[in-house]
Amino acid sequence: MTELIPDTVENATATPAKNQPYDLLGLKPDEYQQIRDILGRRPTSGELAMYSVMWSEHCSYKSSKVHLRQFGEKVTEAMTKNLMVGMGENAGVVDIGEGWAVTFKIESHNHPSYIEPFQGAATGIGGIVRDIISMGARPVAVMDALRFGAIDHPDTSRVVNGVVGGISFYGNCLGLPNIGGETWFDPVYQANPLVNALAVGALRHEDLHLANAKGVGNLVVLFGARTGGDGIGGASILASDTFAEGGPTKRPAVQVGDPFAEKVLIECCLELFAGDCVEGIQDLGAAGISCATSELASNGDGGMFITLDNVLLRDPTLTAEEILMSESQERMMAIVRPEMIDAFLAVTTKWDVEASVLGEVTDTGRLIIEWKGQTIVDVDPRTVAIDGPVYDRPMEYPTWLDALQADSPAKFARATDGDELKKQFLTVLGSPNEADTDWITNQYDYYVMGNTALHTPDGAGMIRIDEVSGLGVALATDANGRYCQLDPYIGAQLALVESYRNVASSGATPLAVSDCLNFGSPENPEVMWQFARAVEGLADGCLELGIPVTGGNVSFYNQTGDVPIHPTPVVAVMGSIDNVARRLPSGWQDEGENLYLLGVTADELGGSAFAGSVHDHLGGIPPRVDFTAEKDLAGLLGAAAHEGIVTCAVDLGTGGFIRAVADGVLRFGVGARVWIDEIVSRDGVDATAALFSETQARALVSVAREDDVKFRGLCDGRHVPVLRVGVTDKRSGELEVQGLFSIEIDQMRSVHRGTLPAHFGPVVGG
Amino acid sequence: MRVGVITFPGSLDDRDALRAIKLAGGDAVSLWHGDHDLHGVDAIILPGGFSYGDYLRCGAIAAHSPIMSEVIDAANKGMPVLGICNGFQILVEAHLLAGGLIRNDHGTFIRRDQKIRVENVDTVWTSGYTQGQEITIPLKNGEGGFIADDETLKRLEGDGLVAFRYLEVNPNGSLNDIAGLRNARGNVVGLMPHPEHAVEPGFGPDTPAAMSSGTDGLAVFQSVLAAAVLS
Numbered sequence: 001m002t003e004l005i006p007d008t009v010e011n012a013t014a015t016p017a018k019n020q021p022y023d024l025l026g027l028k029p030d031e032y033q034q035i036r037d038i039l040g041r042r043p044t045s046g047e048l049a050m051y052s053v054m055w056s057e058h059c060s061y062k063s064s065k066v067h068l069r070q071f072g073e074k075v076t077e078a079m080t081k082n083l084m085v086g087m088g089e090n091a092g093v094v095d096i097g098e099g100w101a102v103t104f105k106i107e108s109h110n111h112p113s114y115i116e117p118f119q120g121a122a123t124g125i126g127g128i129v130r131d132i133i134s135m136g137a138r139p140v141a142v143m144d145a146l147r148f149g150a151i152d153h154p155d156t157s158r159v160v161n162g163v164v165g166g167i168s169f170y171g172n173c174l175g176l177p178n179i180g181g182e183t184w185f186d187p188v189y190q191a192n193p194l195v196n197a198l199a200v201g202a203l204r205h206e207d208l209h210l211a212n213a214k215g216v217g218n219l220v221v222l223f224g225a226r227t228g229g230d231g232i233g234g235a236s237i238l239a240s241d242t243f244a245e246g247g248p249t250k251r252p253a254v255q256v257g258d259p260f261a262e263k264v265l266i267e268c269c270l271e272l273f274a275g276d277c278v279e280g281i282q283d284l285g286a287a288g289i290s291c292a293t294s295e296l297a298s299n300g301d302g303g304m305f306i307t308l309d310n311v312l313l314r315d316p317t318l319t320a321e322e323i324l325m326s327e328s329q330e331r332m333m334a335i336v337r338p339e340m341i342d343a344f345l346a347v348t349t350k351w352d353v354e355a356s357v358l359g360e361v362t363d364t365g366r367l368i369i370e371w372k373g374q375t376i377v378d379v380d381p382r383t384v385a386i387d388g389p390v391y392d393r394p395m396e397y398p399t400w401l402d403a404l405q406a407d408s409p410a411k412f413a414r415a416t417d418g419d420e421l422k423k424q425f426l427t428v429l430g431s432p433n434e435a436d437t438d439w440i441t442n443q444y445d446y447y448v449m450g451n452t453a454l455h456t457p458d459g460a461g462m463i464r465i466d467e468v469s470g471l472g473v474a475l476a477t478d479a480n481g482r483y484c485q486l487d488p489y490i491g492a493q494l495a496l497v498e499s500y501r502n503v504a505s506s507g508a509t510p511l512a513v514s515d516c517l518n519f520g521s522p523e524n525p526e527v528m529w530q531f532a533r534a535v536e537g538l539a540d541g542c543l544e545l546g547i548p549v550t551g552g553n554v555s556f557y558n559q560t561g562d563v564p565i566h567p568t569p570v571v572a573v574m575g576s577i578d579n580v581a582r583r584l585p586s587g588w589q590d591e592g593e594n595l596y597l598l599g600v601t602a603d604e605l606g607g608s609a610f611a612g613s614v615h616d617h618l619g620g621i622p623p624r625v626d627f628t629a630e631k632d633l634a635g636l637l638g639a640a641a642h643e644g645i646v647t648c649a650v651d652l653g654t655g656g657f658i659r660a661v662a663d664g665v666l667r668f669g670v671g672a673r674v675w676i677d678e679i680v681s682r683d684g685v686d687a688t689a690a691l692f693s694e695t696q697a698r699a700l701v702s703v704a705r706e707d708d709v710k711f712r713g714l715c716d717g718r719h720v721p722v723l724r725v726g727v728t729d730k731r732s733g734e735l736e737v738q739g740l741f742s743i744e745i746d747q748m749r750s751v752h753r754g755t756l757p758a759h760f761g762p763v764v765g766g
Numbered sequence: 767m768r769v770g771v772i773t774f775p776g777s778l779d780d781r782d783a784l785r786a787i788k789l790a791g792g793d794a795v796s797l798w799h800g801d802h803d804l805h806g807v808d809a810i811i812l813p814g815g816f817s818y819g820d821y822l823r824c825g826a827i828a829a830h831s832p833i834m835s836e837v838i839d840a841a842n843k844g845m846p847v848l849g850i851c852n853g854f855q856i857l858v859e860a861h862l863l864a865g866g867l868i869r870n871d872h873g874t875f876i877r878r879d880q881k882i883r884v885e886n887v888d889t890v891w892t893s894g895y896t897q898g899q900e901i902t903i904p905l906k907n908g909e910g911g912f913i914a915d916d917e918t919l920k921r922l923e924g925d926g927l928v929a930f931r932y933l934e935v936n937p938n939g940s941l942n943d944i945a946g947l948r949n950a951r952g953n954v955v956g957l958m959p960h961p962e963h964a965v966e967p968g969f970g971p972d973t974p975a976a977m978s979s980g981t982d983g984l985a986v987f988q989s990v991l992a993a994a995v996l997s
Contacts, residue, residue: 173776173820175815260816352774764878
């Protein structure tokens with residue numbers, strides 16, 4: 001094998017005209033020139049590797065930054081008073097009281113999950129969990145928001161089996177309960193499935209850690225898995241184009257996950273935190289060592305000296321550029337005071353975690369990396385990590401949008417008799433996006449850790465944080481690409497209020513937001529317009545609801561050829577609850593309780609599940625958003641849960657009223673008799689709208705008879721419109737919609753549960 | 767009574783087992799796989815998880831952890847030892863219980879609330895149940911299919927060494943619906959389902975009475991505490 005000859009700073013200065021493959025690494029000519037201007041010379045190949053990954057859309061947010069600013073600007077003091085760490089760190093941290101804080105974040109792993117669904121999804125879980133550990137928290141749960149292609153497309157089963165298998169493998173082996181999420185099928189995601197993973201962690205206030213390298217002379221330690229050749233995208237091109245003959249050429253661009261290594265890393269990190277062994281910490285994700293060193297240095301004293309030869313390698317033939325770019329999983333970088341290094345290494349040794357000291361923090365303002373005794377990187381770390389290019393990309397109102405909005409589902413004839421409505425109800429209930437996801441969630445462990453208070457199929461997941469007081473958090477993720485296609489501003493707000501309502505329906509008080517913004521190519525002006533509108537809608541909505549965005553991620557380029565996905569901003573809302581014992585499930589369990597519908601119903605079927613599944617239609621305008629009504633409803637649900645006067649709450653979302661009733665019935669298999677005449681007469685809508693409209697700010701609750709008066713009083717006091725719409729019925733074994741139709745629970749269940757198994761295989765135990 | 771729970775690298779349900787012991791009224795003691803020291807405990811639990819990632823045969827590496835020599839010694843002298851899920855796999859790999867556990871017949875990880883029957887109450891871990899009692903506790907595994915050769919299977923059945931049996935649904939293809947085993951002496955018990963996840967109202971399986979209220983697993987931990995009082 002030929003000896004690898006590093007491209008040194010000296011060499012770069014001496015050979016200014018050398019042709020560099022910046023375009024193959026994804027850099028534009030003017031970006032390359034910008035790098036040359038910053039350095040006053042051409043970059044070394046190592047520097048080029050670092051800039052190319054750190055200035056990539058994924059790491060730099062160069063197309064989204066100008067819009068994302070709104071999340072920081074559209075806030076009030078009240079919104080940020082519980083925020084211990086806001087946007088920009090690995091994950092936001094929210095004070096939930098009693099000395100506890102919670103950190104949570106949702107992130108995409110879309111592209112890898114199409115190429116290699118199992119590892120792509122697995123490492124998606126791994127990556128987001130490391131973000132949580134980086135804040136000093138113990139991860140306590142995960143969730144996943146998934147989008148697949150058409151359920152009957154021949155390739156969908158490959159992606160579904162791989163993605164679900166990967167999440168199951170990694171999450172279960174990591175010992176984190178998977179408490180919820182959502183799954184949609186739509187042809188727009190055929191070659192662009194979305195895998196958005198959320199992790200949440202808990203910490204005591206004093207345990208908070210940040211990603212910065214402070215304290216001159218402090219040591220920079222890389223620990224965890226060894227660095228290998230996995231996860232190198234551009235580097236393979238770089239390597240094969242420019243560097244050693246006979247060295248490794250093709251590298252898999254998808255990382256390979258080892259959940260065992262990550263589990264050990266979690267416990268090891270928590271023990272390091274407890275022993276006060278760590279000053280600053282950063283996980284290694286996208287862009288690997290390039291990202292960790294430049295970000296830690298930028299956020300600290302500004303300088304760092306690294307000896308790259310000290311990186312422990314899985315493959316000794318890796319080039320310096322590959323080491324800098326490798327996205328090998330299960331690695332962390334810590335800043336350690338010299339006097340603590342022995343204690344640090346004692347902990348890593350106990351957990352059989354390998355660690356090596358790479359260098360130290362300096363105050364030179366330069367990130368200097370040496371390899372084989374020569375300087376191969378000498379940069380201002382801020383130019384790599386923070387001051388990358390920023391683009392205000394052109395936007396254009398989509399040419400097709402007016403026609404789409406004009407194509408309202410009002411054109412379809414409405415059903416008039418019960419039999420037809422029943423048929424439509426079953427069509428909605430068994431449609432891929434409304435069907436039971438047992439086939440998926442039965443592969444996830446939600447019991448581990450023993451603190452799961454709510455989980456799928458409840459509308460929100462809930463975890464007990466304090467085992468003595470019962471203090472807990474609830475989380476929900478929501479997105480509706482169909483609404484967003486019709487109106488990205490409203491669509492993003494609809495995802496927000498849906499998630500907010502799901503959390504409120506569990507009895508918790510919504511506190512904060514994390515978002516994962518999945519869009520097509522930012523170079524398409526129509527996509528950029530959708531993105532800008534969605535961000536604006538979300539930022540405005542958060543301001544209205546008074547809950548801040550604490551972090552998240554943007555995923556662009558989700559498109560194949562010229563066809564982008566529907567804009568899919570996934571919104572995760574986190575809330576807290578004083579005692580998880582007061583939680584509300586999304587179904588009733590007892591006989592003879594009254595069912596109440598909170599909120600009013602309008603005829604809003606644009607983009608609805610009804611329009612999609614019954615008429616295969618997407619058009620019109622999505623439901624209206626009423627933030628005041630949402631806040632009033634959430635306040636009522638929180639108070640009712642706290643006082644214990646409702647026994648369950650089901651949020652009304654896709655599929656409308658009848659879908660919520662079905663949820664309530666199917667949750668514990670207890671029937672109900674409901675009526676819609678009063679909805680029809682009070683709100684002036686027909687039966688179709690009463691059953692299927694997706695008007696927001698509504699929820700269905702069950703109330704024991706003895707609490708009826710108190711409950712009505714609460715509604716009056718809080719000005720939430722309320723109608724008694726039914727009673728629970730334990731004996732009948734059916735759902736009756738008075739005067740229209742009735743249906744046995746077993747039949748509903750088989751329709752609801754049959755869809756996924758019909759395409760992907762049986763559910764164990766039926 | 768002091769009950770130890772061993773943490774192997776990759777153990778996941780160790781904290782749950784410790785909590786279950788406390789809820790049953792015992793003193794819970796954390797033990798570390800790398801120690802040759804049982805810290806004077808009176809009983810031992812090998813918890814669920816994926817020890818060493820279980821990339822080889824499940825439990826195969828953990829069965830050779832340093833502490834296992836003390837565990838095997840103590841078990842042979844009559845100390846109560848319980849293996850849950852991965853712990854069961856480790857006990858089998860350590861030859862403290864018979865047979866083997868292989869990948870579920872349907873090929874995927876499965877998590878469900880599983881009905882099982884307590885087949886044998888003459889052990890220190892099951893004495894708190896009544897013979898034939900039907901209980902529901904969570905099950906969650908990828909490799910829970912119990913296998914044994916015909917002769918072993920005949921002996922297990924003939925000697926009454928089947929401790930738990932799956933009811934209604936066999937979730938992993940286990941022979942004879944076997945969910946858990948005991949040894950001849952009755953001090954060592956292993957099972958795939960998780961009694962430690964059904965010990966606290968609000969965090970267990972749903973029951974007809976109330977959601978998440980199932981505590982059918984608690985008697986496992988109460989049994990060993992009661993056995994200690996009697997002995």
